[in-house]
Amino acid sequence: VPYAIHIKKPTDLIATTTLSDQIDRKPDPFWDAFLANRYFEVIDNPIMYAKPNTESFEINGITVTLSLFSPNNVYKASDLKNRMLKMMEAQKKFLGDVDSTKEYNILLYLSDVNKPDAHGFGALEHHTSTVVVLPEAMDIGRLEQAMVDVVSHEFFHIVTPLSVHSKEIQYFDFNDPKMSQHLWMYEGTTEYFANLFQVQQGLISEEDFYERMLGKITNSKFYDDSMSFTEMSKNILEQPYEPNYANVYEKGALINMCLDIILREKSNGEKSMLWLLKELSKKYGTDVPFEDEVLFGEIVQMTYPEVDTFFKEHVIGDTPIDYDVYFSKVGLATKDVEEPTGYFFDGQVPYMDVDVQNDSVVFIRENIELNSFFDDLKLQGGDIFKVINGEEINLESLRPIIGESFSWTPETVVSMTVERDGELVSVEGKVGQPVKKVKKIVPLENVDQKIIDLRKAWLKD
Numbered sequence: 237v238p239y240a241i242h243i244k245k246p247t248d249l250i251a252t253t254t255l256s257d258q259i260d261r262k263p264d265p266f267w268d269a270f271l272a273n274r275y276f277e278v279i280d281n282p283i284m285y286a287k288p289n290t291e292s293f294e295i296n297g298i299t300v301t302l303s304l305f306s307p308n309n310v311y312k313a314s315d316l317k318n319r320m321l322k323m324m325e326a327q328k329k330f331l332g333d334v335d336s337t338k339e340y341n342i343l344l345y346l347s348d349v350n351k352p353d354a355h356g357f358g359a360l361e362h363h364t365s366t367v368v369v370l371p372e373a374m375d376i377g378r379l380e381q382a383m384v385d386v387v388s389h390e391f392f393h394i395v396t397p398l399s400v401h402s403k404e405i406q407y408f409d410f411n412d413p414k415m416s417q418h419l420w421m422y423e424g425t426t427e428y429f430a431n432l433f434q435v436q437q438g439l440i441s442e443e444d445f446y447e448r449m450l451g452k453i454t455n456s457k458f459y460d461d462s463m464s465f466t467e468m469s470k471n472i473l474e475q476p477y478e479p480n481y482a483n484v485y486e487k488g489a490l491i492n493m494c495l496d497i498i499l500r501e502k503s504n505g506e507k508s509m510l511w512l513l514k515e516l517s518k519k520y521g522t523d524v525p526f527e528d529e530v531l532f533g534e535i536v537q538m539t540y541p542e543v544d545t546f547f548k549e550h551v552i553g554d555t556p557i558d559y560d561v562y563f564s565k566v567g568l569a570t571k572d573v574e575e576p577t578g579y580f581f582d583g584q585v586p587y588m589d590v591d592v593q594n595d596s597v598v599f600i601r602e603n604i605e606l607n608s609f610f611d612d613l614k615l616q617g618g619d620i621f622k623v624i625n626g627e628e629i630n631l632e633s634l635r636p637i638i639g640e641s642f643s644w645t646p647e648t649v650v651s652m653t654v655e656r657d658g659e660l661v662s663v664e665g666k667v668g669q670p671v672k673k674v675k676k677i678v679p680l681e682n683v684d685q686k687i688i689d690l691r692k693a694w695l696k697d
């Protein structure tokens with residue numbers, strides 16, 4: 237059943253939408269009219285009304301329109317145009333021939349967090365557009381990076397689930413939702429691609445990419461790492477699965493990273509998750525859903541027994557993934573490395589804190605990794621500073637000491653008395669060169685050229 241949608245509007249607002257306005261009628265400044273061929277087109281083509289703030293650009297045959305609402309006129313669409321252009325060009329290059337849309341709209345709603353305005357930040361994908369909500373208060377650097385990460389994620393949803401998806405999605409019942417077991421792919425593959433294309437296309441460095449993957453490993457541990465991903469997906473609207481949902485963006489992406497490495501390894505660098513998704517989208521597609529139960533079997537048939545084992549252990553099964561096993565296949569490992577830091581501050585973040593009730597109580601923060609300065613002096617989280625270099629310590633008197641510390645050399649000697657569990661403890665020693673331990677994914681030395689080539693195929697293909 238076709239739908240005609242008529243919208244009465246103030247004359248200073250314009251509509252941005254991929255919905256067709258091919259309705260045979262005279263133009264009217266007070267009324268817009270749109271045509272949808274069926275109900276699905278109504279929900280798949282959002283419309284944003286805003287004061288004109290729009291930029292369009294062409295990328296290999298796609299017309300991209302960026303329309304922006306900025307309540308306090310902080311941003312113009314032109315501020316973001318170049319970065320979006322570069323990013324989507326890279327995405328098209330990464331995807332190659334998989335995508336066929338001719339038109340893509342980015343509808344960006346910036347919200348004023350100081351007013352009753354949108355607070356749920358994020359985005360939603362559609363076949364030919366995405367709606368993004370972000371705070372207007374972000375500075376341009378963070379806004380650009382957020383747009384790159386968010387819009388690329390949403391755009392990759394064109395591959396899955398918009399193209400490759402199961403019957404649960406094709407015939408989605410909004411009143412009585414039946415969930416698919418394949419969130420590892422719908423969200424996981426998408427989020428993985430949104431990071432992988434950035435390193436493959438040179439938008440971020442390999443180190444940046446490793447840091448992002450490590451961040452996902454760290455974040456994934458805040459969720460239940462021993463929960464079957466398929467069981468979680470199937471029951472994602474219920475307890476105890478629902479609070480683990482956001483892990484689809486963390487462990488979900490990592491599952492795909494491991495599978496990608498397995499495919500590269502077994503095919504001498506030739507096959508990848510992108511290859512697999514392209515194959516699946518040839519077989520299925522926008523109008524041809526797969527059976528939820530048979531997808532794993534089909535993927536295994538197209539690939540290798542190791543993929544079957546991985547699915548059974550870590551996606552269907554509940555065994556946590558030892559990521560170093562997969563990193564080692566491409567000559568990488570997670571390692572503790574030392575990085576320079578400050579005596580009292582790690583960048584902007586202090587190693588100490590002040591009692592909110594009483595600012596003469598300054599103590600070393602608990603439950604954080606301390607730097608070598610505190611470690612070497614055998615100081616601990618929770619220790620309250622009493623005296624430093626003969627000076628009684630409160631918030632005021634600590635400031636000049638922190639100031640002086642910037643001119644300390646490793647040979648400088650410091651003496652401190654702290655209160656620990658009601659007892660006074662005095663320490664004295666050289667301040668040394670302060671370093672902190674950080675986990676990093678680093679290339680292993682003395683590995684075979686074959687392994688280095690595999691890593692290249694993975695990140696530079």
Ligand SMILES: [Zn+2]
Nearest residue numbers: 389393423426
């Ligand atoms: Zn998503």
